[in-house]
Amino acid sequence: MTDSQEYAAGESTDDPTTDDMAIETDVSDSVASSGATMRANTVVRAENVDVWYNDDQALQDISLEIPENQVTAMIGPSGCGKSTFLRCINRMNDLIDAARVEGDLYLRGKNVYDDDVDPVALRRRVGMVFQSPNPFPKSIYDNVAYGLKIQNKEGDYDDIVEQSLKRAALWDEVKDQLDQSGLDLSGGQQQRLCIARAIAPDPEVILMDEPASALDPVATSQIEDLIAELAEEYTVVIVTHNMQQAARISNKTAVFLTGGELVEFDDTEKIFENPESQRVEDYITGKFG
Amino acid sequence: MARTDYQSSLEELRDDVLYMSEVVAERLRTGLDALERKDERLARDVIEGDDEINEMYLELEGECVDLIALQQPVASDLRFIAASFKIITDLERIGDLAVNLGGYTLDAQRDLFPDVDMQLIGMTTLEMLEDAMDAYANEDVDACYAVADRDDEVDAMCEAASELVVRDLIESDYLEDELGDDAEIESLMQDVSRLLLTIRDLERVGDHAVNIAARTLYMAENDDELLY
Secondary structure, three states: OOHHHHHHOOOOOOOHHHHHHHHHHHHHHHHHHHOOOOOOOEEEEEEEEEEEEOOEEEEEEEEEEEEOOOEEEEEOOOOOOHHHHHHHHOOHHHHOOOEEEEEEEEEOOEEOOOOOOOHHHHHHHEEEEOOOOOOOOOEHHHHHHHHHHHOOOOOOHHHHHHHHHHHOOOHHHHOOOOOOEHHHOOHHHHHHHHHHHHHOOOOOEEEEEOOOOOOOHHHHHHHHHHHHHHOOOOEEEEEOOOHHHHHHHOOEEEEEEOOOEEEEEEEHHHHHHOOOOHHHHHHHOOOOO | OOOHHHHHHHHHHHHHHHHHHHHHHHHHHHHHHHHHHOOHHHHHHHHHOHHHHHHHHHHHHHHHHHHHHHHOOOHHHHHHHHHHHHHHHHHHHHHHHHHHHHHHHHHOOOOOOOOOOHHHHHHHHHHHHHHHHHHHHHOOHHHHHHHHHHHHHHHHHHHHHHHHHHHHHHHOOHHHHHOOOHHHHHHHHHHHHHHHHHHHHHHHHHHHHHHHHHHHHHHHHOOOOOOO
16 A cells, blocks of 8 residues: 555554544535535534445435544444444445445544545544454454554554553553453453544544443443543444433434434533434334334 | 334323323412411311322333433434423422412411402413423423413512502501401411412412423423523
8 A cells, every 4th residue: 555545544654643633624625525514523424325235225315524633423223224324434334335325424624435545544543343242363562462463563562552441441451461362351341442442543433333232231331431441532323222322422323313314413411311213203203113 | 113112101100290290280289279268278288289299290200211321312312301300399399388378278367458360371271381391292382482481470460469468558457457466466477478488489380380391391492592
């Protein structure tokens, strides 16, 4: 990969300030070309995104802006497309042959579906945590350092591993056993290890797809606390089936309903106290779905 | 419809709150009748019935807490439960004020200031309570505002009644006619105090009816305009 390709994907320079400046330029270009206005703190912006799996449309005309350093929750019934949208942000849908994405999806003003964007570099900027903890069959240390090693990233790995584990609220529990296999940890610890692995490359956005659904209440509450702390440094987007979890931890909530339609996107308080849409009201109060 | 047990529980809560309001309204009416007729039996009925209202209040409070804890209500359901939780407090307080009317009836020694139309004030506040509860039952936003508007009428009647009592007390020959020994004066002053407290209590019934209307408006439209 050339430097220019890296730059295009926003990965790149060791100087984040320089990177941000480049991104600001992209924002201006994007706004000019689309005619849309973009709030200064918007990190991810979707414009008229459609997704198909073969002939089945999974998302319909999705437009929304995800704000920086906040937790944005995606809720909705099974099959409504919320996970599909999450996977559009870091182009995980590219891995599915039948998937086709149309529309525009910007990360800090740069369309991530532009031809010059390298998906691998994109995924370093947009980390992901999955439903089931999936540590590699390696040591705790290597799990966290894995992303750094495959990038041949320079730096003090020991320090990055320690800081990542601290940010993931796992350091105190594993600092004396970093050589132990990640698979020997409890489910909740494994998920926090995966979060440490996701944040080690210092991404801008962390996508979480049902990160606590396989965990017990104590581990769930630890993950929820951790998400709130992570939002101080990262932009977090979480898909959850648990509406109370969305209400507890998110600043913004997007409600997707059957057919891949984004029905309402607003402050979480507004969604859960007085939604505009009767369909959203019926869904969150359990009258259907 | 999903969550049928939950939906049934919400309907049950609404029915129970409305039933409590009917009992409270009946107690208020009885308290006013006791005052009007100086009927000690009616007065005792109101006083002795307060335990029943308090028990209803605690039971309904438990229903609200259970729904919040077990069902995690949101949106209109949450507003309905939150409003009901507050409304039962207002109803319980109105029950207490009805008890006060019973107590004043039992303690009054003499008829004072017949020009003060306590029944008109009392029936107006009773109507406000009934209108507020109808608004709650039907989620009637216009009725909420109408109850709030009527409070000015009650406040004016109460203020006029209080001024009438004080002015007559000062200007009339009432004191001179009644003046006897110290015990007689003290008894008269207690009756005057009870009369003023009755006016104040009825004015408070109106305030609680407005609170109910305000919570109902919040419940129906997420509108806190009438809350304070």
